[in-house]
Structures are given as C-alpha cells and as structure tokens.
Amino acid sequence: MTATTTLTDGSNTGFRPTSPAVPMPGDGALWAVRDTLTMTWRNLTTIRRVPQLLVFAIVQPTIFVLMFRYVFGGSISIPGHSYVDYLMPGIFVQTCAFGALNTAIGLAEDKGKGLLERLRSLPMSRSAVLGGRVLADTTRNVFVVVLMLAIGYAVGFRAHTNVVMVALGVLMLVLFGFALSWIFALIGLSVSNGEAAQAAAFPMLAPLVFASNAFVDPAKMPGWLQAWARHQPVSAAADAVRACMLGGPTAHKVLISLAWSLGIAIVLSPIAVRRYRRL
Amino acid sequence: MSHPSRGVTATRITGTGNPAIVAEGLVKHFGDVEALKGVSFEVPQGTVLGLLGPNGAGKTTAVRILTTILQPTAGRAEITGFDVVASPRNVRRSIGLAGQYAAVDENLTGRENLILVGRLNHLSKAAAGVRATELLDQFHLSDAANRPARTYSGGMRRRLDLGAALVTHPPVLLLDEPTTGLDPASRQELWEVIGGLVADGTTVLLTTQYLEEADRLADRIIVIDHGVIAAEGTAAELKARLGETTVVLGFADAVSAASAVAVLATHAATILPEDDHGLAMPLRGGPTTVRDALNALDSAGLSPTRIDLHEPTLDDVFLSLTGPTA
Structure with a gap:
C-alpha cells in the first residue's frame, strides 16, 4: 500500500528506482547562503580566468588620476585640502561605481548565453544568482580599491587619520559599490547582452559620478546642479571617505553615506530578485 | 515475486x-x-x-x-x-x-562546470567531484577536463x-x-x-x-x-498518412512517357508533375507490381531509362502539415 502511494505521489525515487539516492536539499535560508557562496566562487573563478579585465579595471581610474592630478589639478583649488587629497577619495568612489557596472555586464552575459535558463531550472535558491554576482563584484572592488590606494600614495595622496579610519573608509567604499551593484543587477537582467548592459548603465552612471563632488567643489557649479551634486549617493560616499581618510567631523557623513548604501540595497535587492524570478 | x-x-x-x-x-x-x-x-x-x-x-x-x-x-x-x-x-x-x-560557462573548465551544477543541485563537494569525473569519462571529455570550456x-x-x-x-x-x-x-x-x-x-x-x-x-x-x-x-x-511507396520511371522523351502512362493505366500511373519524361505509379502490389509493369512496357516496345523508388519521409509529413511557410 505504501508502495502504491509512492507511485502516485510521484516522488523522485518512485520514478527511477535505479538512480542512486540524491540528497534531498532543504529550502531554507542556509541553502540560500550556500548557493550564493557557490555562485560567488563561480564568478570569482571567471574573474581570475580573465585577468586582463582586472587590469583594465585599474587602467581606467589610473588615467583619471593622472589627468586630474597633473592636467586639470593645477586649475582646481579646493579650500582646506591639497587637490590630490581631495581627488583620491573621489577616484575611489568612481572606481567602485564603475566596478559595480560589472554586475550588469556579468548578468547580461549569463542571460544572453542561456546560462540563466539552466540556473533557473536548478533546485537552487532564487536569490543566489544575483547574490553571488553582487558578492563577487564586491570582492573584486575591495581588490581594486586597495590597488588604487597604492596608486594614490604614488602620486602624493596621504591619509591624515589612522589605519582604523582608513579601513572604515574602505568599508564605506565597498558598501557603496555593493549598493550600486543591485541597481546594475536590475539593469543587467533587463538587457540581452554585455554591450547593451554597458550602454544602458553609462547614462545613469555619468550624472552620478561626474555631477558630484568627486572631482570638483560643487560650489562652482550652477545653482540647479549644486542641489543635485550635494545630495546624491556618490557625493555622500566621497564625503564620508574624505572624512575617514582626511579627518574632520566624520560620524554624520558616514551615517548619511551608510543610509544611502543600505537604503539602495534594501529597496533594490528584492526588486532585482523579483525581476530574476520573472525573466 | x-x-x-x-x-x-x-x-x-x-x-x-x-x-x-x-x-x-x-x-x-x-x-x-x-x-x-x-x-x-x-x-x-x-x-x-x-x-x-x-x-x-x-x-x-x-x-x-x-x-x-x-x-x-x-x-x-x-x-x-x-x-x-x-x-x-x-x-x-x-x-x-x-x-x-x-x-x-566558457571561462570555467569542463570539470568546474559540472561541479558548479552539482553544487547547485546541493550535492556535497566530494559527491559533486566524483560525479563530475564520471560524466567527463562518460562523455569522453576527461582529457579536456581542466581546460576552459571556451577552448x-x-x-x-x-x-x-x-x-x-x-x-x-x-x-x-x-x-x-x-x-x-x-x-x-x-x-x-x-x-x-x-x-x-x-x-x-x-x-x-x-x-x-x-x-x-x-x-x-x-x-x-x-x-x-x-x-x-x-x-x-x-x-x-x-x-x-502520406500513403504508399511510389515507383518512378524515367523515359528518353515525353512521347514515350505518355505512351507508358497509357500502357500502365491499370496501375494508376501518372506523368510526373515536374518532369514530363517521367511517370509515377503507386507500389500497391509489392515488388511484383514492378515486374508486371516492366513486362507490360516491354510488350509495348517501351523501355524506361531509369527507375526510382520513393518512400514517404517525415520531411513529406512535416511539409504537408506545416505548409510551405515552414
């Protein structure tokens, strides 16, 4: 009788008595974490396999450093700071923002190549594909930020605080990149290939990064632009990193940037996961 | 039992x-x-x-x-x-x-691809590795196991x-x-x-x-x-559904073909729609149909220059069902 029941409820083993036992996975949060880590491993392995991409990730911000430090820097004066000290935190934020772009490109490529179809047919957590992507890109951002710190030191940037505060600054940068990754995840899922992801993300990234206090003092911008440049996440992150690395009142600035980063991540991550489920 | x-x-x-x-x-x-x-x-x-x-x-x-x-x-x-x-x-x-x-995943090796899917199916690391080895072997990919799939x-x-x-x-x-x-x-x-x-x-x-x-x-x-x-x-x-096997006979000219159709009227022979040097007739009575037809043609002084058998294929089924737009 029990055997008959097995037949009609259609359990896996009931249909293929010859197949070896397959561990029956749970559906809980623990599996979501494990699946996310598996996907993170996969994405980091991919990054390791194509090291030239990491090199390009350093080259572009380095060109910005050289340009602003030596070409435009002489004509930009920032009250209270040497320009290179003001500039580098802005460069770090820019680097993280562009690093987060990889989330869009990576997901769009997986989608274009049919990999997401396979992943969506697996009994894995529905949030792990995005979570693993965002975590891998965040890890990558840590690497790149540390390298950019070294390049900053080479061109004369000096932190005026201590190691703990610099580490807090790096943490703020990484959190900021993490938050942006969720926006880019949504973009990546909405287009069909890597190039399209890049094209779709850039118009959003440009006003965020360039119409900000990352490179110049917004006080010299037109009034309407100042309002935007002072109250947006890139400026908030640059302010927080400057405070952590250069000194001055810190808590308020860190809290504002933290609020932006967490706010973006909390609002966008469920939207992105829902988009993934309904692809 | x-x-x-x-x-x-x-x-x-x-x-x-x-x-x-x-x-x-x-x-x-x-x-x-x-x-x-x-x-x-x-x-x-x-x-x-x-x-x-x-x-x-x-x-x-x-x-x-x-x-x-x-x-x-x-x-x-x-x-x-x-x-x-x-x-x-x-x-x-x-x-x-x-x-x-x-x-x-083009950037992962063959083995890593299989381990990834195993892990996402919630196999243990060891089980995923063993299964990957088995599959690489089964699919003759062992030699390429540690090469990125893009190669x-x-x-x-x-x-x-x-x-x-x-x-x-x-x-x-x-x-x-x-x-x-x-x-x-x-x-x-x-x-x-x-x-x-x-x-x-x-x-x-x-x-x-x-x-x-x-x-x-x-x-x-x-x-x-x-x-x-x-x-x-x-x-x-x-x-x-597409019916019978047909015999196709080719002749030197259209006149011979037309005469042959007349001789083979009892076999329901018809001139080929696309070629008036040839005729088609259903193979209703099996192989003996061919012998009878050739004997009849021989008596009438007609000899075909080629003979073909046409079996209906799934292509015919497919095209007849889905139409020329397919």
Whole structure:
C-alpha cells in the first residue's frame, strides 16, 4: 500500500528506482547562503580566468588620476585640502561605481548565453544568482580599491587619520559599490547582452559620478546642479571617505553615506530578485 | 515475486505507471503573441517524445514551461507527478535541461562546470567531484577536463551541456534542439548517448527541427505548428498518412512517357508533375507490381531509362502539415 502511494505521489525515487539516492536539499535560508557562496566562487573563478579585465579595471581610474592630478589639478583649488587629497577619495568612489557596472555586464552575459535558463531550472535558491554576482563584484572592488590606494600614495595622496579610519573608509567604499551593484543587477537582467548592459548603465552612471563632488567643489557649479551634486549617493560616499581618510567631523557623513548604501540595497535587492524570478 | 514492493518496482520499470510528463491545455501568450494555443500530451516513463516543428512553432515555450522557467497563461503541466506551477522545486529536482544554446560557462573548465551544477543541485563537494569525473569519462571529455570550456569544439560543448543536465541522474530529461548546429559525426555521437540514457529508463522530451532526429530517437512524435498540435503518432504512423511507396520511371522523351502512362493505366500511373519524361505509379502490389509493369512496357516496345523508388519521409509529413511557410 505504501508502495502504491509512492507511485502516485510521484516522488523522485518512485520514478527511477535505479538512480542512486540524491540528497534531498532543504529550502531554507542556509541553502540560500550556500548557493550564493557557490555562485560567488563561480564568478570569482571567471574573474581570475580573465585577468586582463582586472587590469583594465585599474587602467581606467589610473588615467583619471593622472589627468586630474597633473592636467586639470593645477586649475582646481579646493579650500582646506591639497587637490590630490581631495581627488583620491573621489577616484575611489568612481572606481567602485564603475566596478559595480560589472554586475550588469556579468548578468547580461549569463542571460544572453542561456546560462540563466539552466540556473533557473536548478533546485537552487532564487536569490543566489544575483547574490553571488553582487558578492563577487564586491570582492573584486575591495581588490581594486586597495590597488588604487597604492596608486594614490604614488602620486602624493596621504591619509591624515589612522589605519582604523582608513579601513572604515574602505568599508564605506565597498558598501557603496555593493549598493550600486543591485541597481546594475536590475539593469543587467533587463538587457540581452554585455554591450547593451554597458550602454544602458553609462547614462545613469555619468550624472552620478561626474555631477558630484568627486572631482570638483560643487560650489562652482550652477545653482540647479549644486542641489543635485550635494545630495546624491556618490557625493555622500566621497564625503564620508574624505572624512575617514582626511579627518574632520566624520560620524554624520558616514551615517548619511551608510543610509544611502543600505537604503539602495534594501529597496533594490528584492526588486532585482523579483525581476530574476520573472525573466 | 510475491513481495508486493517488487511487483510495483517491475511496473515502474516497464513504464506502465503514471506518465512522467503531462501537459494539459497549455496556453502561453507573450503580449499579443499566442506562442501556445492549448497543447496537451503525455509522455510515459522511459519513452521519448519528439516535439517537431519549425522555428517559432512553440516548442521552446513548451520546454520552458515544463522546466518551471516560464509560467503558463492557462493549462497545467506535471513532471513526475509534481505540478510545475505549484511545486516548482520538486519539478526542478526531477529534471535535467540541455538547452538550445550550450549553456556552459566558457571561462570555467569542463570539470568546474559540472561541479558548479552539482553544487547547485546541493550535492556535497566530494559527491559533486566524483560525479563530475564520471560524466567527463562518460562523455569522453576527461582529457579536456581542466581546460576552459571556451577552448572546446561545438560538439564538446554540447556533450558538456548534456553532462551538466545529467549530474543528478534526473528521471526526466528535456532536450531543446540538442544537436542544432552540430556536424553529422557529433550529432550521431549525441544520439547514441541519448539512446543509452533512454535504454536505462530515462524519460526524454526532445524538441527538434530535424526529422531524421525525431525519426531516430522518438517513440512518439508531435508535430507542432503555430502553437497547436498539427499531428501526433509514431514515425511510422505519420509516414503512413502520406500513403504508399511510389515507383518512378524515367523515359528518353515525353512521347514515350505518355505512351507508358497509357500502357500502365491499370496501375494508376501518372506523368510526373515536374518532369514530363517521367511517370509515377503507386507500389500497391509489392515488388511484383514492378515486374508486371516492366513486362507490360516491354510488350509495348517501351523501355524506361531509369527507375526510382520513393518512400514517404517525415520531411513529406512535416511539409504537408506545416505548409510551405515552414
């Protein structure tokens, strides 16, 4: 009788008595974490396999450093700071923002190549594909930020605080990149290939990064632009990193940037996961 | 034998239990486009159903619904007794999917690709590694195991893709145009692998544009066109619909051909529509028909310059069902 029941409820083993036992996975949060880590491993392995991409990730911000430090820097004066000290935190934020772009490109490529179809047919957590992507890109951002710190030191940037505060600054940068990754995840899922992801993300990234206090003092911008440049996440992150690395009142600035980063991540991550489920 | 559970097991192996795949009135709309307009079928355990149709017929849409990737607009589907909408996780544990585009990660090695799928199927690290080795061996990829998949040939990628679909020994396999774009040798090789899986009791739903593939692999064939089932049956049944084998005789000129048609009037011979030097007649009485016809022609002083036998092929079935637009 029990055997008959097995037949009609259609359990896996009931249909293929010859197949070896397959561990029956749970559906809980623990599996979501494990699946996310598996996907993170996969994405980091991919990054390791194509090291030239990491090199390009350093080259572009380095060109910005050289340009602003030596070409435009002489004509930009920032009250209270040497320009290179003001500039580098802005460069770090820019680097993280562009690093987060990889989330869009990576997901769009997986989608274009049919990999997401396979992943969506697996009994894995529905949030792990995005979570693993965002975590891998965040890890990558840590690497790149540390390298950019070294390049900053080479061109004369000096932190005026201590190691703990610099580490807090790096943490703020990484959190900021993490938050942006969720926006880019949504973009990546909405287009069909890597190039399209890049094209779709850039118009959003440009006003965020360039119409900000990352490179110049917004006080010299037109009034309407100042309002935007002072109250947006890139400026908030640059302010927080400057405070952590250069000194001055810190808590308020860190809290504002933290609020932006967490706010973006909390609002966008469920939207992105829902988009993934309904692809 | 007297043990009750053994009896049930025997039933399962012979495939007379519940169908492994059930689709009932599947409808899918994408905006104004009706990709599926009510498609129903059942696939008994251990058999192969071929879903045959031109591009855009709705084959891939059906596969995407069965693999829980897409939700149907109406209708329902079951895999090994689990509803694809209500119990998608159970369905995902019962299926393996090999896609139209070989869905392997190009930057991972063959082994890493298989381990990734194993891990995401919640195998332990050790179990995923052992299974990867087995599959690499089975699919003749051991030598290339530690090379990134981007260095693989098209045939190797398809084999890796199929291997990834088999990591958990799924009872149901969904193959969406598994050999599209492969060279004949690789196609042959993949067919043999699929044949082996079916022999081991796996239930397979296969979509294809290749009639030869459906003819070779499928126990039953559904011809699908514009989102509806145009025909259903075994390859032999579908061919039988097109009627008999015909004999085609060619002559030196149109006059001889016309005379031959007159001589063979009792055999229902007709001039070929595309060639007035030739005639066609059904092979109704078997091989002796040919002897009788040739004797009759000989008595009339006519001798054909060529003779052909024309068997109806699935191509004929396919074209007659899906029309010239296919």
